Amino acid sequence: MPTFVYMTRCDGCGHCVDICPSDIMHIDKTTRRAYNIEPNMCWECYSCVKACPHHAIDVRGYADFAPLGHSVRVDRDEEKGIIAWRIKFRNGKKDFELFAPITTKPWGTAIPNMKEASQPDDSMRNSHLLYNEPKYIRLDEGGLHTLESNDLKMKEGVYY
């Protein structure tokens, strides 16, 4: 369902242009407002819809299989850490809201800066471990699985 932009709501801020993974939200040179330049390369991923500060972008199901008259709207709030959806059926019989968390921590605070992590020593470098391992694999004292530890070997041929 390709996106479209309501003329009265868009102020040309460009947030949608900045985020669209398909590079298809562009600013029209005459109206100075955003529009979808290539609807048949739109994945209805809603990235632009979520990013628009004015709720100016909406989605109208693909003309070749989605009849008119439906609506799926979204409001994503990073501060509250929540996303809210409202789905309305074409025949009006169903109209409901759904909510989901988008994070469990205040937005962006819990992600480590690897530039500040301590240096790995040589034994770590020479091992098969990655950052925070082995601790983070099982969150106990267990080590990394190896062929040895699990009594395995690699054997050529047809085996099942």
Added chain:
Amino acid sequence: MGYDTIVEDNIDVLVVGAGLGGTGAAFEARYWGKDKKIVIAEKANIDRSGAVAQGLYAINCYMGTRFGENNPEDHVRYARMDLMGMVREDLLFDMARHVDSAVHQFEEWGLPLMINPKTGTYQREGRWQIMIHGESYKPIVAEAAKKAADKVFNRICVTHLLMDDNKENRVAGAVGFNVRTGNYHVFKSKTVVVGAGGASNIYKPRSVGEGAGRVWYAPWSSGSAYGLMIEAGAKMTQMENKIVLCRFKDGYGPVGAYFLHLKTYTQNAAGEEYESKWFPALSEMVGKEYLDTENQHLSHKPIPTCLRNHAFINEVNAGRGPIYMVTKEAFQDPHLEEIGWHNFLGMTVGQAVLWAATDVDPKYENPELTTSEPYVMGSHATGCGAWCSGPKDVSPKEYYWGYNRMTSVQGLFGCGDAVGGTPHAFSSGSFTEGRLAAKAAVEYVNDGKADGIKVSDEQIDKRKEQIYKPMETYNVYRNAITAGSVNPHYINPRQGLDRLQKLMDEYCGGVTVSYMTNGNLLKIGLKKLGLLVEDWEDGIAAENVHELLRAWELRHRILTSESVIQHTLFREETRWPGYYYRGDFMKLDDQNWHVLTVSHRDPKTGEYTMEKAPLYHLTEDEDKEEAA
């Protein structure tokens, strides 16, 4: 053309494409390379790029060793069975033994993982999947990558890898252009980790017209990982192993949670179970090891994805379609109903839009399913990608050449869809592979393997000329006609894409031929593809920078497609009925084809050579068991 050249020099690790694999690579590279210069070149905006742009509702690869749920080798056996034996078990074992540590970090970073209230463990969807509220999965991993990298270049379409002019077969960086400013970007780097993702839109999609963007894998998945690596001369493996998905019709909404968690099931138009009746004949085709009609259900071995497709396709072709997903029972439970809808909103919003538009309420009506056009990617139930080295402590000699996840090109690494033979990695496994590749890349630099790299100005200038040629072509010939898009001198990228999709569909087993092909068809396909390559080289026209992006995406898709046809031609058997059929070799043939296929395209001549590589399987070490 008046575009600037912007050079970024002295990079140690260049990440090309920062989806799930690339973000993992940038994050981990910083830990091992505190003093290293780490740069990301990404086609879109890293906050919402790649297959996970709209989020995910599940992490499909999690062992749960912490809760005593599975060991890495269990996952290897599962992936092996699902892919009819054809996997790189060293790479899979390695991914599986690390993947949980990635997931535990995601939880710490704020990704909402659902918890099973009864057990206190993560909420399982199936044996390998855990359920998440993953709308912000991508922005969260992007944040980790942004903090780790020295620089992130968004909106750079990488078109080629740079090669060392001093030493053959050694990578030296990459080039591309900014899809907004048009500027030419040169990244000189000691190593490159390619995480540029898989390929949609290679095959003619079922959707038409405005709906052509409604593909299962994202329409921006342009096969760039393959295009870049193939052109640089990296060996590829299992490129014939394309995937067909069984999904909700038209919207391509995922079915995993429906089958596994909501316990919905399929039936034909008459309301009958249809799968099992196709199994005896199928068992004849593939052999008892792969499908044991009598005992499969007893042994609890899951039926391989492709074989379930086979039953679906045959039932529909027999005139008993459509196949329905029976949702009416499960959806009576309001909690399950909510999960059913959340599942779409979290990762395929389009399916929710479609049901709202067509008034399909799965509580009262069973929705239709369909099988999709084929996709070329390497992290779902399929393993296309580059032939990479495994880890020293697991890999046999044929699979090991020094650095984990390094391709056959020195200094060139892969992760996620880019790596071949590693199906069922999914989002978490791709991220993990990025981490593994990054650690190895830093080690490669520290070992001095990148010393003495030289990139000549000729190489840089030649690439620049090539990149902008489609715009040149447009400018030269656009005035030969009055107006419109029909020009005897050129085609535009959309016209080229349509041609590619049509020929792949008809000659290499797409939907309109019910996934059937044979040697003759494949050879015709190759010939026609050759002509498309010629047209691309001399006659692709781009009106603006956005079309230039589409032109280069097409180029990568063409390179990917050629490899797919070559591999499909080489493997003279039907290994994965339900993904595709070789009509001239309808049986699975373990005698001759219990091997991995490996290809090499000579970067100078474009000639292909194909070879077989041995298959190693993980088995119990009997000697050790006896000794113990």
